[in-house]
Amino acid sequence: MNDFAVLNTGRKMPLLGLGTWKSEPGKVKQAVIWALDAGYRHIDCAAIYGNEGEIGEALQETLGPGKALRREDVFITSKLWNNRHHPEDVEPALLKTLKDLKLEYLDLYLIHWPYAFQQGDAPFPKKEDGTLLYDDIDYKLTWASMEKLVEKGLVRSIGLSNFNSRQIDDVLSVASIKPTVLQVESHPYLAQAELLAHCRDRGLVMTAYSPLGSSDRAWKHPDEPVLLQELVMSTLGEKYRKSPAQIILRWQTQRGVVTIPKSVTESRIKENIQVFDFTLDAEEMKSIEALNRGWRYIVPMIQVSGLYEPFNGCY
Numbered sequence: 539m540n541d542f543a544v545l546n547t548g549r550k551m552p553l554l555g556l557g558t559w560k561s562e563p564g565k566v567k568q569a570v571i572w573a574l575d576a577g578y579r580h581i582d583c584a585a586i587y588g589n590e591g592e593i594g595e596a597l598q599e600t601l602g603p604g605k606a607l608r609r610e611d612v613f614i615t616s617k618l619w620n621n622r623h624h625p626e627d628v629e630p631a632l633l634k635t636l637k638d639l640k641l642e643y644l645d646l647y648l649i650h651w652p653y654a655f656q657q658g659d660a661p662f663p664k665k666e667d668g669t670l671l672y673d674d675i676d677y678k679l680t681w682a683s684m685e686k687l688v689e690k691g692l693v694r695s696i697g698l699s700n701f702n703s704r705q706i707d708d709v710l711s712v713a714s715i716k717p718t719v720l721q722v723e724s725h726p727y728l729a730q731a732e733l734l735a736h737c738r739d740r741g742l743v744m745t746a747y748s749p750l751g752s753s754d755r756a757w758k759h760p761d762e763p764v765l766l767q768e769l770v771m772s773t774l775g776e777k778y779r780k781s782p783a784q785i786i787l788r789w790q791t792q793r794g795v796v797t798i799p800k801s802v803t804e805s806r807i808k809e810n811i812q813v814f815d816f817t818l819d820a821e822e823m824k825s826i827e828a829l830n831r832g833w834r835y836i837v838p839m840i841q842v843s844g845l846y847e848p849f850n851g852c853y
Contacts (some may be wrong), residue, residue: 541814543796545718546741547695551646552613553791554811555580557747557800559587565802570596574607576808582721582745582798583639584617584650585631586661590638598640614639615646615721617699618684621661623654623675628683632692647684647693648721651700652677677705678712685715697721703736710740721745724795725765726786726826727833734795745796750783751835763833770825778816781809788813789826 542550556573558566558581566589570581574596581597583590601609616639622631632647656663656671663671684696697719698706709717720737724730724746737744751765765771771782778785783799783806790797791813799810818826 541791543743543794545695545743546716547718549645549694549718550613551719551743551796552578552580553794553796554578554787554813555582555613555615555796555798556807557582557798558589558593559584559747559800561587561589561800561802563589563592567592567596569802569807571600572804572807573811574600574612577811578807579611580613580615580796580798582615582747583635584619585622585635585638586617586619586650590616590635594638594640609641613645614641615648615719616644617648617650618680619661620651620653620655621658621663621673623649623673623677623680624657625679625683627657628680629687629690629692632687636692643691644693646695646697646719647687648697648699648719649677649680649684649701652698652702652705654680678709681709681713681717685713688715695719697742703733706736706740706742716740717742719743719745719796721747723748723834723836724790725749725751725835726768726789726829727751727763727765727831728835729827729830731827731830734793743794743796745798746790747798748836749790749797749799750786762835765829768829770829774818774822774826780813780816784809784813785818786826788816788818789823792818792823 542552545551556578561569570593583593601607601612616635618628618631622628654673654675656673665671687693688696695718697717699721701720706720720742722730734744766782771785774785775782787797787810801807
């Protein structure tokens with residue numbers, strides 16, 4: 539049973555990784571160390587998460603000559619934020635991430651969102667009324683600068699995050715180095731089957747974020763459905779002696795979808811990777827897929843005048 543996906547470059551990407559979005563400073567370093575100790579070989583990061591410096595401390599302690607792991611044993615992803623889409627900003631943004639993570643190269647670098655914010659140092663540039671300032675720079679120009687990072691050996695692979703099928707094809711139409719990965723929200727309520735098929739047809743691997751339904755969001759609605767409480771998860775959990783979370787993660791990895799559950803709790807970090815010792819049958823896979831309802835937990839929100847409002851391009 540494979541525990542990795544093969545990218546269109548021929549490189550292997552572990553099917554299960556540690557997500558670090560919303561992992562608080564003061565906790566994320568220990569979470570990364572626990573994950574690597576538990577057998578994780580894939581850490582998913584992003585500049586906007588504001589914790590790459592602390593993750594870098596964990597990597598410095600665990601990777602390299604004389605340490606527990608070699609650098610090449612661990613697959614590390616980061617992402618280019620929305621205010622760094624101008625071609626001249628791409629390499630400096632990556633170099634800042636490499637410095638924070640204390641690395642010489644990344645295994646994967648993604649354009650975090652197709653939307654660009656106004657160029658500058660403000661991660662969320664706003665007008666006086668609190669609305670965001672967008673930029674009309676074309677992400678195809680950003681992509682050309684991403685390709686140069688591969689040519690310079692600063693990143694092994696490049697890819698996309700939160701792009702739709704049309705936008706993927708738009709990048710492919712100009713790419714001399716093809717995107718390897720698309721990272722999007724995906725879980726049984728948002729199975730993304732059509733997008734997954736689109737990626738497969740074009741040689742991209744899909745990564746699922748918020749795979750368990752992101753219950754710790756600031757804008758969580760009290761009436762929304764709770765994925766982990768679905769009967770099918772507990773029924774299958776009893777059969778396989780696994781938790782509902784492990785059933786969901788197995789469903790994704792069995793589809794060949796890379797999955798990056800976030801946790802800073804040691805027991806949960808250990809539990810989340812114990813999903814390669816059982817296999818769901820075809821009917822069980824279908825019963826989970828049948829939960830699909832096009833439900834997005836991550837409708838990006840921003841606080842304006844004390845209220846949360848949706849906008850294009852947060853995490």
